[in-house]
Amino acid sequence: MAAGAVALDRVTIAYPNGYEAVTAADLVVGEGEFVSLVGPTGCGKSTLLNAAAGLIAPASGEVRIFGAPLQGLNRQAGYLFQQDALMPWKNAADNVAIGLEAAGVPRADALARAQDWLTRVGLKNFGDRYPHQLSGGQKKRVAMAQMLIRDPKILLMDEPFGPLDAQTRQIMGNLLLDLWAADRKALIFVTHDLEEAIALSDRVVIMSSGPKARIIGDHRIDLPRPRNALDIRLDTRFHNIQQSIWAQLRAEVIKAYGDVA
């Protein structure tokens, strides 16, 4: 098996109270590949992502990054959180610059590069704003710049656009595609939104409902790139793909809500 950027080898994740969230997950994400992880709520997709980030250690199995077993935090990865993760006491420019400053880049250089990144995410004149002065979408843009400025080789995203409204989500999706296309990196994108996953990804991986969630499907999305996340949804091929994957996902969603449905 090729090494890939991220390889999960029979990864099982259990919590100290005995709850087994994910069971024996196998997943290889190649370099430059955009993979979405889709599943019903509470199926452990974020848990799996955190294992790839080194934020939690698997109970058994192994996480390999470019072929090497992962120990501790994944230093080669950038992580985009679902919740607000910006430091509220730093303005946008300082928030973006912090990753470089931590790596020892002189502050003036770091700030200059932060300004470039703010421009790239469309926030040229927002450098001196504090997070509470920014909208949800703007905060996400800052968070993206903050992650990308360090030039990580792997990008991990945990429902990053979840809290945003539908239109902002699609615009952010397009921005993400543009940034990703500039220098294709391995990207794992967790979402519960199948349409979003298909519009953005090379591959859509389906997880079963938890506990003891497993990976139950792996679909290649052969829609042409570059894509426009807004327009692609109107494409007939998009609909065909969506229908075939949804049939599988639907069963799991119903299982997850089994008690209430």
Added chain:
Amino acid sequence: MIARPQLIALQILVAFALIGIWYVGSSVPIFGTYFLPKFFFSTPQDVFMRIVKMFSGTTIWKHIGITLTETMLAFVIGSLGGVVFGFWFARKPLVAAVFEPYIKMANALPRVVLAPIFMLWLGLGIWSKVALGFTLVFFIVFFNVYQGVKEVSPVVLANARMLGLNERQLFRHVYWPSALSWMFSSLHTSVGFALVGAVVGEYLGAAAGLGYLIHEAEGVFDVTGVFAGMVILAAFVLVVDAVVTQIEKRLLVWRPEATQKS
């Protein structure tokens, strides 16, 4: 929201109403009696004249200076101690667990009880008052910093780690600003308590300071002197509080307006 000039006008109106009642009660006989006898309540005009007289000399500035010095020392030393111990306890749960009952005991102790001991140990000079203020300020800052460090958002922390910050950098860029924001949210309270410590200390035994002035006047049933001292003290508090508000605005620019006002 009411406009600022109107608000100030209303605030001044309240002062006039209170002083008016005091004036009428103490200076205008109603059915042949004074409702607020001069011996117990003095009169606004007497108190005013006394304050003018006090400020025409230079000794009053010496007293204010002493009280201010004690307040600032108690605040600075108490805050430093609170920050250091707050951090230490928050980062070392074992230490926090072991000392928890002792901290609670020490905090529950009425500070007035300690005042005579501090005087015995540190004399009648400013340091016994600083010590009293310290015991008040320390706990406020300690609890706030402890809380601030413990309640750092786990997401912000995880994000900072993923951005490559090491322990030292986490301290500087995450724990420290978070703790500081909690400490500043209690700035008004802790400065107030530093002042209380200073004045109560002076009141119980000193040779200078605003508390001493009030105590001295009380000793000879000089109610006018007591009220004059209280008015000066109140004005002093307003000035200190205004300065604190300015400092707070400077340091907490990143805070949303709503929480800044509350």
